[in-house]
Amino acid sequence: MAKELKTMELSNSEEMYKMRLVLLGPPGAGKGTQAKRIAGKYQIPHVSTGDILRENLSAGTGLGLKAKTYMDKGELVPDNVLIDIIKERLSKPDCSSGFLLDGYPRTISQAEALNQILADTQLDMVLNITVPDEELLKRLSGRRMCKCGASYHTEFNPPKIMNVCDVCGSTLYQRDDDKEEAIKNRLKVYAKQTQPLIDYYSNLSMLKTVDGTESIDKIFAEITSILDTYE
Numbered sequence: 001m002a003k004e005l006k007t008m009e010l011s012n013s014e015e016m017y018k019m020r021l022v023l024l025g026p027p028g029a030g031k032g033t034q035a036k037r038i039a040g041k042y043q044i045p046h047v048s049t050g051d052i053l054r055e056n057l058s059a060g061t062g063l064g065l066k067a068k069t070y071m072d073k074g075e076l077v078p079d080n081v082l083i084d085i086i087k088e089r090l091s092k093p094d095c096s097s098g099f100l101l102d103g104y105p106r107t108i109s110q111a112e113a114l115n116q117i118l119a120d121t122q123l124d125m126v127l128n129i130t131v132p133d134e135e136l137l138k139r140l141s142g143r144r145m146c147k148c149g150a151s152y153h154t155e156f157n158p159p160k161i162m163n164v165c166d167v168c169g170s171t172l173y174q175r176d177d178d179k180e181e182a183i184k185n186r187l188k189v190y191a192k193q194t195q196p197l198i199d200y201y202s203n204l205s206m207l208k209t210v211d212g213t214e215s216i217d218k219i220f221a222e223i224t225s226i227l228d229t230y231e
Helices: 031-042 049-059 062-071 079-090 108-118 133-141 180-203 216-228
Strands: 006-009 015-024 046-048 098-102 125-130 143-145 151-153 207-211
Touching: 015 031, 015 180, 031 046, 031 098, 031 216, 046 049, 046 079, 049 062, 049 079, 049 098, 062 079, 079 108, 108 180, 125 180, 125 216, 133 143, 133 180, 180 207, 207 216
Parallel strands: 015 098, 015 125, 046 098, 125 207
Antiparallel strands: 006 015, 143 151
């Protein structure tokens, strides 16, 4: 495995870490929150397949409409669609010094496709956030969204007025993939397709497991401890 978790001098005297990371974890594990923090601290781009797909959904592109038929049922978007997305994104200049992949790969075939995309380079580490299914169901089914982009949770972050956005006053809605049956299917699909991937990276000695039931700050502290001590 490449040992390139090193720093490069920048003109403003800050340090930029050169690392290529994958963040794994089931839906609702808090990957997005931790990914943004990791990207900020280590100055690497956060490449989220979910964000890219949602941008296409919002814009009504052909890719977005195609992906929606799978996402609404809690199914994974097909490999050929995701591979093209990842290949195009990682070819951009900001990924030349590293990246954090969130939401890809999810299967061994996707991991093998990623190896081909990276060509002469390879991943440095795979972080896996773990959370029990019953906790994930509670987290996801309580999420509520607003058309303005604000998000809430019926238990952990409720709006001041039930089902009304604090920011713009619009009625909140529940995403189709956050409904209970879709969530259960998403978790079932994740376990079936992604567990072999976890075993794959574990056998390559790339995998580091993080307890996702702790607070956001504690989870981030554990992640940074792992990354800062990696040599």
